[in-house]
Amino acid sequence: MSRYDGRYSDPSSYRDRKSDFGSSYGGGSRKKDFDSMVLPKEQFDNLSPFEKNFYIEHPSVAALTDDEVVDFRRRKDITVQGRNVPKPVRSFAEASFPDYVLQEVLKAGFKEPTAIQAQGWPMALKGRDLVGLAETGSGKTLAYLLPAIVHVNAQPYLAPGDGPIVLVLAPTRELAVQIQQESAKFGSSSKIKSTCIYGGAPKGPQIRDLQRGVEIVIATPGRLIDMLEGRHTNLRRVTYLVLDEADRMLDMGFEPQIRKIVGQIRPDRQTLYWSATWPKDVEQLANQFLHDPYKVTIGSSSLKANHSIAQHVEVVNDYEKYQKLIKLLDEFMDGGKILIFMETKRGCDQVTKQLRMEGWPALSIHGDKSQAERDWVLSEFKTGKSPIMTATDVAARGLDVKDIRYVINYDFPGSCEDYVHRIGRTGRAGAKGTAYTFFTVSNAKHARELVSILSEAGQRITPELQSMVNCSRGFGGGGKEALARLSLVFLDLFAHFARFLAVGFRDRGRGFGRGPAQSGSNAVPLGSNRPWGR
Numbered sequence: 001m002s003r004y005d006g007r008y009s010d011p012s013s014y015r016d017r018k019s020d021f022g023s024s025y026g027g028g029s030r031k032k033d034f035d036s037m038v039l040p041k042e043q044f045d046n047l048s049p050f051e052k053n054f055y056i057e058h059p060s061v062a063a064l065t066d067d068e069v070v071d072f073r074r075r076k077d078i079t080v081q082g083r084n085v086p087k088p089v090r091s092f093a094e095a096s097f098p099d100y101v102l103q104e105v106l107k108a109g110f111k112e113p114t115a116i117q118a119q120g121w122p123m124a125l126k127g128r129d130l131v132g133l134a135e136t137g138s139g140k141t142l143a144y145l146l147p148a149i150v151h152v153n154a155q156p157y158l159a160p161g162d163g164p165i166v167l168v169l170a171p172t173r174e175l176a177v178q179i180q181q182e183s184a185k186f187g188s189s190s191k192i193k194s195t196c197i198y199g200g201a202p203k204g205p206q207i208r209d210l211q212r213g214v215e216i217v218i219a220t221p222g223r224l225i226d227m228l229e230g231r232h233t234n235l236r237r238v239t240y241l242v243l244d245e246a247d248r249m250l251d252m253g254f255e256p257q258i259r260k261i262v263g264q265i266r267p268d269r270q271t272l273y274w275s276a277t278w279p280k281d282v283e284q285l286a287n288q289f290l291h292d293p294y295k296v297t298i299g300s301s302s303l304k305a306n307h308s309i310a311q312h313v314e315v316v317n318d319y320e321k322y323q324k325l326i327k328l329l330d331e332f333m334d335g336g337k338i339l340i341f342m343e344t345k346r347g348c349d350q351v352t353k354q355l356r357m358e359g360w361p362a363l364s365i366h367g368d369k370s371q372a373e374r375d376w377v378l379s380e381f382k383t384g385k386s387p388i389m390t391a392t393d394v395a396a397r398g399l400d401v402k403d404i405r406y407v408i409n410y411d412f413p414g415s416c417e418d419y420v421h422r423i424g425r426t427g428r429a430g431a432k433g434t435a436y437t438f439f440t441v442s443n444a445k446h447a448r449e450l451v452s453i454l455s456e457a458g459q460r461i462t463p464e465l466q467s468m469v470n471c472s473r474g475f476g477g478g479g480k481e482a483l484a485r486l487s488l489v490f491l492d493l494f495a496h497f498a499r500f501l502a503v504g505f506r507d508r509g510r511g512f513g514r515g516p517a518q519s520g521s522n523a524v525p526l527g528s529n530r531p532w533g534r
Contacts, residue, residue, distance in 0.1 A: 052127030
């Protein structure tokens with residue numbers, strides 16, 4: 001018997017059913033342990049057929065002319081690829097969702113679909129594989145979750161011992177938790193159960209959820225493999241697979257684990273890739289997992305930042321960063337939320353400790369913090385009790401705090417893709433945001449791509465940053481460029497030496513930053529001087 005007989009059934013008639021990043025791998029185990037795990041081989045002979053095409057084109061969408069479709073996609077900056085691409089929808093009523101889904105959407109206060117939803121929903125509901133590319137904060141999560149809910153309701157009920165019907169893989173536990181929150185909210189009206197499986201938290205409650213039976217599982221790859229190896233669940237019933245932030249998962253070395261997981265899932269599943277960027281390695285992996293996919297891109301396929309974010313990039317020396325940070329905090333600290341990104345966990349703890357000693361209400365989050373502490377820090381930050389949060393790239397993706405006023409890149413990230421994701425924590429859901437970035441000579445290799453991102457968004461490029469583009473070409477570009485490059489090397493060495501001296505004397509005077517990174521930086525009492533209260 002189908003859980004969803006007719007696309008507009010009343011869910012009330014359903015019968016009741018039984019109700020950084022290394023720590024994301026699961027349970028304190030090492031990544032290489034998961035890479036070497038051998039999961040039982042699944043047999044895919046004599047598979048039961050399942051339904052996955054639920055799209056009914058609304059009459060007003062069917063009436064759109066080709067010119068009207070082209071004009072709508074042009075205005076929304078939508079590019080599509082694939083065979084028989086469906087027309088976009090312009091409202092929630094046109095999206096072919098059952099009434100119980102529409103009621104949840106309206107209850108959430110959304111006025112109209114975002115660009116990725118307008119084109120992505122018809123694609124996903126048709127049951128075809130899909131690649132969806134859009135900037136951060138564009139609504140990708142609901143672009144795959146609402147079709148997933150419809151998909152679940154069309155499948156037979158779970159039987160004892162069944163695994164999930166929908167599997168969403170995410171790179172970090174923060175993103176996984178936030179996806180699960182949305183899943184619980186929008187799936188509640190049809191009594192769809194979901195759970196979140198991630199490392200750094202006790203396994204017991206997660207195992208109990210899996211054993212009771214859940215239709216939707218959101219998981220980080222390592223902990224999911226741990227659960228599969230322990231036979232706490234299986235993926236035999238998964239017919240809807242989502243890889244969210246697939247590029248980030250590859251950056252974090254998850255490819256062997258993704259392959260293990262996908263090998264446990266029936267090959268005729270529906271697979272959806274969603275991300276803000278589409279580098280070559282992700283494209284190559286997708287080509288192996290996807291069959292005859294649609295592709296929808298919002299904006300240019302090249303790397304670009306949200307145009308709602310004002311970007312300020314300043315070329316500095318390492319030893320100048322802290323004082324420039326304090327100057328920025330003095331300038332715009334008014335109780336609004338400020339997110340500061342660091343390259344390392346040690347740097348996160350050091351800067352947080354110093355800020356707190358000087359009276360700034362800062363807390364830190366990174367991969368060495370316990371899950372309980374990370375949850376507490378996020379709660380304090382979201383509620384505004386601690387309006388300053390320092391973080392490593394653990395917070396670069398999936399952190400959905402809608403009212404972050406400023407993002408500060410204290411350290412420039414390892415790639416411009418991460419830069420785009422970091423600053424995308426502000427300016428979300430149509431709001432305006434501001435990002436400040438400290439750029440040093442050691443970051444010169446990123447100067448050209450960064451200038452391209454700034455130029456595309458119409459942002460100011462300082463002469464100092466532009467000069468780095470010329471200097472970053474290497475020694476092969478002629479005598480002047482070689483000399484300029486050599487000067488950068490010496491400046492970089494000098495900057496690091498000066499920073500070493502500055503930090504050394506500062507630490508000696510304050511007892512600050514000695515030894516390895518301390519997770520207790522969040523427990524340092526606030527200094528008596530409270531700059532934001534002046």
